[in-house]
Amino acid sequence: MTPPAAADLAAASVIVLVAAVRYGRHLPEADRFLAVYRSLASPPPLALASVNLTARKPAKTTATGNSYLRKLIARHRLAPALTVAFAGRLDYRLYGWLDRQIIRFIMLLTRGPTDPDTNVEYTSWPAVDEFAARIADLQRHN
Numbered sequence: 534m535t536p537p538a539a540a541d542l543a544a545a546s547v548i549v550l551v552a553a554v555r556y557g558r559h560l561p562e563a564d565r566f567l568a569v570y571r572s573l574a575s576p577p578p579l580a581l582a583s584v585n586l587t588a589r590k591p592a593k594t595t596a597t598g599n600s601y602l603r604k605l606i607a608r609h610r611l612a613p614a615l616t617v618a619f620a621g622r623l624d625y626r627l628y629g630w631l632d633r634q635i636i637r638f639i640m641l642l643t644r645g646p647t648d649p650d651t652n653v654e655y656t657s658w659p660a661v662d663e664f665a666a667r668i669a670d671l672q673r674h675n
């Protein structure tokens with residue numbers, strides 16, 4: 534994905550970024566996107582969501598409780614108007630052999646399911662709805 538043009542971001546009333554974690558870091562596309570965002574002189578408000586499996590635990594759904602989100606905000610020196618972490622789906626059958634073993638190992642360390650037939654959706658859809666409603670509020674007030 535090519536990053537957006539700075540002029541396009543600057544013209545938006547709200548910026549929404551939903552970034553997935555792969556092996557301990559957000560995808561490089563998110564870093565490229567945020568580098569453009571950070572270059573803006575007067576940036577529109579940012580609504581930032583991270584998708585990762587640690588967020589399956591309620592205490593790890595906030596910017597203070599979720600280390601991926603915390604590090605992303607610190608590294609890019611962001612002051613987001615909204616931040617949240619969502620859990621995704623854990624479906625071991627979708628991964629290749631190596632990814633499956635590594636994610637099973639991560640699950641072993643964080644006391645999650647390691648059975649290779651596991652297919653669970655951890656996403657809290659009410660939390661996603663709330664994020665969407667708060668984005669609409671931001672939009673209305675900008």
Ligand SMILES: Cc1cc2nc3c(=O)[nH]c(=O)nc-3n(C[C@H](O)[C@H](O)[C@H](O)COP(=O)(O)O)c2cc1C
Binds near residue numbers: 555
């Ligand atoms: C290869 C791979 C590596 C992942 N690494 C992590 C990780 O380090 N930490 C984590 O919390 N979730 C990790 N996840 C879970 C994802 O961030 C996410 O919750 C889930 O895969 C759903 O997002 P998707 O639709 O982008 O696959 C990983 C997933 C995959 C497929």
